[in-house]
Amino acid sequence: MNRQELLELIKKYRQGNATPEEMAFVEQYYESFEKEQAPSSQLSEQEKNTIAGRILQKIDTEIAMKEATVVPMRKRSYRFKPIAIAASLILATAIGTVLTLRIKNTDNSAEFVSQVSDLIAPDKSKATITLANGNTVAVDSLSSLNQGEVKIIKSADGKIVYTNASPEMSGELVYNTLTNPRGSKVVNVTLSDGTRVWLNSESSLRYPVSFAGNETRQVEITGEAYFETAHLPSSFKVIANGMVIEDLGTEFNVNSYEMTRTTLIKGKVKIGDVLLKPGQQTLNDKLIGEVDLDEVTAWKNGLFSLNKTDIQTFMKEVSRWYDVDVVYEGAIPTGTISGEAQRTLSFSQMQKVLQLTDIKFRIEGRKLIITSAGP
16 A cells, blocks of 8 residues: 555545445554554653644645645655554554654663753744844844845845845945854845845855856855855855855755755756766765755755764754754764654654653753763
8 A cells, every 4th residue: 555545545534434444454453553562652641642633633734735736845754643543554554753753773771861841943033144344133123224235125924135226236245144043943035146045043144245247156154055046147156164066057955064065956066076966965075976855955844854864963953953052971872863853843842752762861951961872
């Protein structure tokens, strides 16, 4: 049974339209699943009911999307529901879950320790724009601002837009810097040439207020940014950790928190002598091959997407998003995490995610203390 057939069966079962044979299939599958040692066996009834409600909402949304023939992402996941038959069937058939992110470790005896202190996912922008004159403007308080011939506007949905009354600029370039700190929502800015940039938390973008004629357009980033560049005669370059990424009319993602990973989504990108094809990624200036684009761009789409991600890498992402310091006590836990979760989850909900793994941790203020897996 493929995924679409399974969704149809769940829909029929919940609406009471399933045949006796289909009902028997679902119920027998559920009964066999309940007898197994599933991660849900470690949850309280209250936690099960909470997760159950989320699953039903997710299933209804997915079915509605199927009926409307709108599928915004190639990969979708489901939370597991240990009570409702339909959701148990989803888990048992290994479609995947949002809340079942598991860490693979050779030692299964570790226990979960938590001093509950909720950290809320970012619900607003803490981003600031440092103007060419050194003044700083908070993005949330910005309405509109003039810089010479350029007007900076914040739209109703929070996007920043630079509009240039005189496209042909002469003279010395002046620069603004958009800074998006830890614990801040992703910020979206449209530069004066029409290029759109999404800036992740703990990242910055330095760019000309207006670009000059047919000269090369050049910006500089720290952290992570996604680019949809405007197609103009002049070339577009991104500087990240000293690497020069030359756009040839494209969409691409640059992650430069540590080493620089450039991933091409559409079009062409050149780094040194390396010319990328869509779906390929480079590490600094070395081609490493094709990657999962959904995983690379998940942050831009409001998701954590993990595919055998090591715990340190995931915790760095958690640190940036929730503005929490991660500290390791003893040996750093080994293993990997795979799965998908919405970035709107509070940290208490993320705790439930990690509770289903073999990792131990506790929270002290804004410090997340990770202890090694195992006793």
